[in-house]
Amino acid sequence: MNDFGQSRVEWAVVSSDIGPLLLAATAHGLVNVVFHADGPVREKALGQLGDRLGAELVESASGRLAEPIRALTTYFAGELREFGLPLDWSLCAGFNRQVLRELATGVPYGTVAGYGDLAGRVGQPRAAQAVGAAMGANPLPVIVPCHRVVESDGGLGGFGGGLETKRRLLALEGVLPEPLF
Known part of the structure; x- marks a missing residue:
């Protein structure tokens, strides 16, 4: 692929059961998912x-984003449990990348893990707070399921998309009961 194709990021805003999501992909894979991607949030995220990527941004719901859009639609329909999409990890590095990769492969659909548990899995058992920071910096929420990380006492913990969004994702996966209204 030529340099133009490598430095181009395709993006689209798609509707979902948790509101509009901005999806962005490079030649290497899905690079970013942003919650609540209306107007100002979308513009800030794109800027x-x-x-960060030094790339040309091109709006397109086909091409690189066709498969991620299909996968998310299937996930929200309750028919997909594992994404298996190519991911571009260039928006995270170091400890955060290590934790997010462990989360992506080691905490399956319908389960949860504690912040401290995840810290232990990456060989840093005292780094629960740093795991929380990694969750907050996750450039690929839903796909890399930071909603599955909870407090050791069973509390939900924080969530960049808001606690109601976290509750809805955990209910979709059968971890929490569906809201009554």
């Missing part, structure tokens, strides 16, 4: 993405 940051262009700056």
